[in-house]
Amino acid sequence: MIHQSLLIVGSLLILLAAGWELALAPRWTQRLPPDWTWQANYIGITAAPDPATGRFPADNRISTYQRSVAIASATERPRVVKIRDSYIIRDVETGAVAYEYIIDAMVDPATGAYTAPALQGQVLVFPRHAEKKTYRLRASYLKGVPLDYQGEENIGGLTTYVYGYQGRGEYTQSYAGTERYPGAPLAAGQEVKCAGDQFYLKVWVEPLTGETLKLDEGCPSGDYVYDIATGRQLAPVVRWAGTTAGDDILIRADQIRADRRRLLWFDRYLPAGAALIGLLVLGWAGVRRAVVGARG
16 A cells, blocks of 8 residues: 555656646746846946037047846737837936937747747847857847857856857947937938947856846947948947946846746756655655565
8 A cells, every 4th residue: 555655656746847847847937037127237438429520529428328128018929028128328427318229029938039030030138048159139229130159257156158249230220219319310321330340249148047147338439320322431420338347247146146046946956856756756665565575
């Protein structure tokens, strides 16, 4: 009787572990849970063209960079959520908005990838269990920029994967303007891009969670309006650069550690523990059967 009970308990624990891993863990460890949010506040620089000369000044102004990405709402379609991605740059002295861009993105909450057929292969965020490969990032002003894996780096006790890109940076749509930011007025056949293809972006990602710990981005040569047909440079727009540092990294690191612990428990420790106990119980049942058989 005890032997049969042990067999039942052991088998149920193994089935529970398998069911947990296949059905429950993916729901509880999806990339964008209902309360997900990502924020970054950091210091950078900007330089607006001088109205008198029409050129960028020699010196830059200190600015605050604010990124906020969060789930705006669910949708009528299954496995699709709407994400609100906001990017604001303010002059640190006056508080005036030097740049603002807000987009809504439709992505799969399980992976963070875009669901539209035309955007297949592009991601809003890095996935869980990030790999050492190239990801096409489409977030805020970025339009499918290929970020190549560049190595590992330890930041604040966390191992991160470093992804980077340097080259052409065209982000005309991000200069359309908002209620607080006039944008860059453009005529037909014009675009805004980083001069000399000097745009750069570097991202430090904790691979298990897929969360971004640090950012480094900018266009040191300045964004300009260009004539698309001729490639002629027409007018300067803004010179900019920003990187996360200090308290922002410490805050993000603490949040990522908490996410790592939760993921490890739900995705590894609990199902593995249930499976291990199940195997031990089955082993115990086998030992008891052997002992009883020997006595009989």
